[in-house]
Amino acid sequence: GWDEEQDLLAGLNDAQREAVTTTEGFVRVLAGAGSGKTRALTHRFAYLVEELGILPGNILCVTFTNKAATEMRSRIHALTGDNDTGYINTFHGFCVSILQEDSHAVGYPKSFLVLDNADIDDMLAKIYEERGLTLRDMTYGQARDMFEMRKLVQQPDYYKELIALPLASLKEKYDRAQSKQDILFYGYLYEEKKCFGLDYNDLIKFSLHIFAEHEAIRKKWQQRLEYIMIDEFQDIDEPQYRLMNVLCGWHKNLFVVGDPDQTIYTWRGASGRYLLDFDTHFPGTKTIFMLENYRSTPEILSVVNSLITKNTSRIEKDLVPVKEHGRKVVCHHAGAASEEASWLAGEMARLHAEGVAYREMTVLYRAHYITRSIEEQLLKAEIPYTIYSGVQFFARREIKDALSYLRLLAYRDDLSLLRVVNVPKRNIGQRRRKFLTEYAEEHGLTFYEAMQASIEDPIWKGTQARAFLKLVDDLAEVSTGASVSEVLAEVLDRSGYEAMLRTEGSQARLDNLAELKQSVREYEVSCGEEAGLTDYLAHAALFTNQDAGDPGDKVRLMTVHTAKGLEFPYVFLVALNEGVFPSRKTRTPEAMEEERRLAFVAMTRAEKGLYLSDAEGLNIDGSMRYPSRFILDIDPALLDFTAPLPERLVRAARDFVRASARRLSRQAEPPALHEGDRVTHRVFGDGTIVAIDHEKGAYVIHFDELATNRSIAFRVKLQKI
Numbered sequence: 001g002w003d004e005e006q007d008l009l010a011g012l013n014d015a016q017r018e019a020v021t022t023t024e025g026f027v028r029v030l031a032g033a034g035s036g037k038t039r040a041l042t043h044r045f046a047y048l049v050e051e052l053g054i055l056p057g058n059i060l061c062v063t064f065t066n067k068a069a070t071e072m073r074s075r076i077h078a079l080t081g082d083n084d085t086g087y088i089n090t091f092h093g094f095c096v097s098i099l100q101e102d103s104h105a106v107g108y109p110k111s112f113l114v115l116d117n118a119d120i121d122d123m124l125a126k127i128y129e130e131r132g133l134t135l136r137d138m139t140y141g142q143a144r145d146m147f148e149m150r151k152l153v154q155q156p157d158y159y160k161e162l163i164a165l166p167l168a169s170l171k172e173k174y175d176r177a178q179s180k181q182d183i184l185f186y187g188y189l190y191e192e193k194k195c196f197g198l199d200y201n202d203l204i205k206f207s208l209h210i211f212a213e214h215e216a217i218r219k220k221w222q223q224r225l226e227y228i229m230i231d232e233f234q235d236i237d238e239p240q241y242r243l244m245n246v247l248c249g250w251h252k253n254l255f256v257v258g259d260p261d262q263t264i265y266t267w268r269g270a271s272g273r274y275l276l277d278f279d280t281h282f283p284g285t286k287t288i289f290m291l292e293n294y295r296s297t298p299e300i301l302s303v304v305n306s307l308i309t310k311n312t313s314r315i316e317k318d319l320v321p322v323k324e325h326g327r328k329v330v331c332h333h334a335g336a337a338s339e340e341a342s343w344l345a346g347e348m349a350r351l352h353a354e355g356v357a358y359r360e361m362t363v364l365y366r367a368h369y370i371t372r373s374i375e376e377q378l379l380k381a382e383i384p385y386t387i388y389s390g391v392q393f394f395a396r397r398e399i400k401d402a403l404s405y406l407r408l409l410a411y412r413d414d415l416s417l418l419r420v421v422n423v424p425k426r427n428i429g430q431r432r433r434k435f436l437t438e439y440a441e442e443h444g445l446t447f448y449e450a451m452q453a454s455i456e457d458p459i460w461k462g463t464q465a466r467a468f469l470k471l472v473d474d475l476a477e478v479s480t481g482a483s484v485s486e487v488l489a490e491v492l493d494r495s496g497y498e499a500m501l502r503t504e505g506s507q508a509r510l511d512n513l514a515e516l517k518q519s520v521r522e523y524e525v526s527c528g529e530e531a532g533l534t535d536y537l538a539h540a541a542l543f544t545n546q547d548a549g550d551p552g553d554k555v556r557l558m559t560v561h562t563a564k565g566l567e568f569p570y571v572f573l574v575a576l577n578e579g580v581f582p583s584r585k586t587r588t589p590e591a592m593e594e595e596r597r598l599a600f601v602a603m604t605r606a607e608k609g610l611y612l613s614d615a616e617g618l619n620i621d622g623s624m625r626y627p628s629r630f631i632l633d634i635d636p637a638l639l640d641f642t643a644p645l646p647e648r649l650v651r652a653a654r655d656f657v658r659a660s661a662r663r664l665s666r667q668a669e670p671p672a673l674h675e676g677d678r679v680t681h682r683v684f685g686d687g688t689i690v691a692i693d694h695e696k697g698a699y700v701i702h703f704d705e706l707a708t709n710r711s712i713a714f715r716v717k718l719q720k721i
């Protein structure tokens with residue numbers, strides 16, 4: 001651990017020591033999972049501060065998850081005793097810092113809102129209602145994906161409109177929009193701008209824009225950031241790379257660490273090339289390799305090495321074990337998912353009886369839906385568990401409501417007001433909210449102002465509108481000079497929110513609120529006294545469930561993506577089946593290699609014990625389940641099978657994998673045509689390409705003679721007309 005460490009360099013190997021002490025210039029660490037990259041990075045931060053006397057505020061340290069950032073922040077805090085822990089953050093979190101200081105450069109107030117999915121969904125609900133769309137036209141999730149695609153790929157300059165256009169022009173674009181996609185996109189931009197909201201994509205784009213347009217601001221940040229360090233560099237995407245490139249432009253002290261075998265976000269635009277080509281982009285780069293693996297037993301390492309060598313496009317490097325021998329990796333084949341889950345529960349109970357705490361056991365899976373059967377069996381076996389992914393903590397209704405109250409106090413924004421004005425019930429239903437919207441629009445007011453201005457209107461009769469306004473004012477008064485946790489307690493009490501949950505008997509929701517209070521207190525401890533309400537809100541908006549404190553002695557369940565960078569004594573990787581892991585959505589040979597890397601990430605989380613399992617049955621699309629190719633990839637001599645895999649099943653699985661490989665290489669063809677192209681189909685006749693579905697590898701075509709659109713695979717010949 002950190003605390004007991006007197007000498008910063010003790011407890012590091014030579015390569016790590018070199019990484020820590022080579023502070024100047026461009027440095028890259030290329031090393032495998034569990035080789036101590038993150039450890040080197042944290043020590044380097046401390047070394048800069050303690051040994052070289054660099055101020056924490058002049059160091060940018062980018063972590064991949066908020067959890068990692070929070071951990072590092074409290075370590076640095078403990079070490080320096082200073083509240084100024086510098087910029088230890090995710091890229092998005094750091095952009096919030098930039099914008100809080102300099103958003104005036106793009107005409108946004110300091111109090112801009114960071115939007116998360118639930119906020120976006122609230123906006124979508126409004127747009128759907130206004131334009132008569134339903135979830136059958138597009139789900140919220142699909143709409144959000146569409147926004148992301150459009151912002152990242154199709155309209156990378158969208159933010160210029162968002163910045164430059166006055167609200168009225170955005171509204172006009174929205175009103176004039178014809179296609180569903182345009183309606184939603186411009187409706188969303190309009191709603192965003194109206195509350196000065198920024199989503200994750202905007203945060204980086206806005207920061208880049210400010211740096212491009214305002215030399216003085218750019219210089220200020222460049223000069224401030226004397227040292228920049230980035231963890232998990234193999235998953236950096238283009239905008240992040242550009243941002244980093246700008247930021248290190250003055251001092252040119254850049255330290256990056258990564259493992260090409262753990263690139264798992266290319267589907268979201270990340271590219272492992274930035275890590276591999278780093279030395280050509282930054283001449284004079286010093287590259288450090290770390291070969292030992294400190295995390296896992298030799299048994300686990302030989303299994304993961306055996307798996308990852310099946311990828312064809314990779315740089316060869318094996319993980320060399322340092323740890324003592326342990327138990328062989330266990331592999332279990334079950335006849336059904338419920339049986340797999342009960343086996344899992346049995347193994348956990350056995351480990352527990354041997355003295356292993358539940359918190360040391362983690363279940364990893366490829367997709368959220370897998371948890372249902374596992375949860376059932378864990379409940380039955382009375383094994384306590386907690387889910388780290390699924391509905392994310394900060395996206396849960398009660399948490400959003402509580403935060404909306406806080407936001408309302410800080411910003412008096414429309415989104416928050418709409419969310420809480422009738423929770424608990426104040427008899428301010430749909431009709432009155434509509435009145436409020438129209439009144440606000442008509443008079444150019446915010447909803448809050450509109451409510452104040454119209455409070456004498458008969459429409460408010462029989463409601464608690466007046467009481468609500470008073471509540472907001474009273475709470476705002478309380479909040480000056482109080483800590484965030486005090487404000488939160490007052491809000492939940494005076495608003496009647498907690499009382500409402502007690503009446504409803506919603507214990508789980510009350511527990512979540514208690515957890516929220518706890519996380520606020522932790523935040524206050526890690527940031528020191530001066531952490532204000534707006535700081536906390538910006539911070540919370542970037543949070544995900546994994547940051548919600550220690551759940552106690554419970555088994556943890558999470559997706560592999562969530563587990564990235566973490567480690568656990570015992571890992572159960574479940575549902576290793578074709579169609580689940582690898583995902584049935586895998587469309588190209590490259591994507592299949594990414595799935596294998598993902599399996600590699602999952603297995604390399606394990607320290608002492610690794611359990612692999614699969615189950616027969618059907619996938620959610622109705623297809624047959626076969627044992628995953630990732631099980632078959634591993635040399636069977638390295639696995640301890642609870643029972644031999646049935647011969648016929650292995651054969652069938654291999655046949656299936658071969659057929660799927662053929663299908664993949666066929667589908668790998670990129671689209672040759674574009675949206676808007678007119679084409680002729682052999683059977684359906686003439687039509688227009690209205691969209692391109694990259695995931696399915698198909699064009700969505702509106703044929704002149706057909707009432708509904710059809711998806712046509714890329715590989716089918718279409719005549720362009």
Ligand code: ATP
Nearest residue numbers: 011012013032033034035036037038039294295565
């Ligand atoms: P990943 O690629 O999975 O993110 P990593 O390279 O970042 O892995 P770390 O998380 O830094 O690896 O380290 C893995 C484990 O090994 C940690 O528990 C860490 O404390 C331990 N460790 C790292 N370096 C050493 C060392 N020199 N001596 C002993 N233990 C070490």
Ligand code: MG
Nearest residue numbers: 037038039565
């Ligand atoms: Mg790491």
